Amino acid sequence: MADLDRQRGIHIEGLRKRYGQGDTAVDALKGVDMTVAPGEVVGLIGPSGSGKSTLLKCLGAVIEPSAGRMTLGGETIYDDGWRIHDLRALRRDKIGFIFQAPYLIPFLDVTDNVALLPMLAGRSNAESRRMALELLQALDVAHRAKAMPSQLSGGEQQRVAIARALVSRPPVILADEPTAPLDSERALAVVRILNRMAQQFATAIIVVTHDEKIIPTFQRIYHIRDGRTHEEAGAGRAFD
């Protein structure tokens, strides 16, 4: 069943979000349509105030849309109202988050930062740490497994954050400007890793970015402006 979910990715139809009421109401999203296939990394770009963060928060089930339909991993989570009772469990099990800053838990070492999510889901400490180490090895940071976040470089911290987002094998990952604090070389390395992981785990990844360095790497790009999206083909420039 989990494999079947992962085959599906993200599908959004007519998503709307209105803040406030009456004369002060603001329509942040005015009918967004979007589809991201499993294994695909798409870019979401747009100017400040265009609705990027609102869309990300709706997809991340942290704010409730006003109307529309959202399907994640083959499961309809919103259809003019939440279709899922436990949004916390939904975020834990089906959505991975990568932030502009890594936001690692400063008092946990690298392994436990990554292993925390499966632990929260009820897996044993040993199994959670095994899953974490596997991912850390895949992301070439296993040698820093016992280090504290403050001892890592920016690139290492962001790779650990990616490992944390992937450790529960979610069908969807939402990345909010994940390369903003990194130089070109490290930014491209992060995008490379995201593409590799998307294909390896059949994960649909949306990357919100302003970063001119990485925009040419996307196969597809969604532009968002005034609460509406339109899709265009990206350059899809090869990495190697």
Add this chain to the structure above:
Amino acid sequence: MISLAGRDILHAWGKFAFTGVGLGLLVGVTLTMAGVYRGMVDDARVLLDNSGADLWVVQQDTLGPYAESSSLPDDTWRSIRNLHGVARVANVTYLTMQVRTVAPTPPREVRAMVVGISADGVGQPGHPGYLVAGRHITRSHYEAVADIATRFQLGDRVRIRRNVYTVVGLTRRMVSSGGDPMLFVPIKDAQAAQFLKDNDALLRSRGRTAQNPTLNRPGVPGLLEAVLATQTSNSSVNAVLVQVEAGTDAETVAAPIRRWKRFTVYTRAQMQEILIAKLIATSARQIGMFLVILAAVSAAIVAFIIYTLTMGKIREIAVLKLIGTRNRTIAAMILQQALGLGVIGFVVGKISATVWAPYFPKYVLLEPGDALRGFIAVMLICIVASALAIQAALKVDPAEAIGG
């Protein structure tokens, strides 16, 4: 599941340790205040225990001899001694005063309760039960036995009013209900010291008496001398202490003294009630107020610290909530940190109170029961104090982690 609170404490151990030490000093002060109260109660109990009395016979309608002044004729004991069930009786006087050493030099002053006891009555009520050095008083004048809290040494010479006394014995834990160490002297000396006037006052008094034609009649030789003698001597004591025979109920002995001798008589339980419920009641309330304020200050400090620590982790808490951490896990983390701080504070406080208690001028009695109650109170305070931080943490919007 790993302990998030434990990891955070280990990560920021310096902050927790210093905060815990600060809280611990407050807890230590709180435990010491409780110890001061216990010490006062114990002083009162010791005063009664060491007096060796079962009954206190005092002036009618007074709470003497400790809580109010009381004056009885010094031959009262004779009529009480003959009552059925009485084993021993003894006169006693108490006066609290500054006592100065005259040798060795330099002179030193100590506030002490001077107790007048019969010189030949070792084992009588009122006498020090045991000595740690020297001997009991054997002469009728100018010898003294001191509690070691006076820091007098054997052979020291101390002045009480006009007379100088030699310390011949040292005893321990003989204190007044106010915690002042006792200095035992022969009762005749104590009676003189209690009511002795200065020379000028005596001269003026004699002059007034001599000018009174009623008291200085030319036809009655010796009358003036007799009157003057009564004015310059004291035949009163503060109380008569009574020991009843084994197996005799103290109340059955007290009843006829009250009825026929027209004195007020207190049993041990009644005297304890006077000392604890009346004499130190105000002090107890004072200490109680301090305890309440200290508890409130401790709670405010813990609340402030835990709130500040939590506010410093708002972004991490938002991330934890976003990735699916339950509210109860976050609340438990904050609560465990507050309790951890409480444990550190209590341990530091208990150790501090134990270390500094002996240096207090008055007796501080740290009871294990108070420590247990203190520990429970600290834990409860920490639980209550963490509520504000938990409430703030639960209000954190997971969307804050995404920004925008």
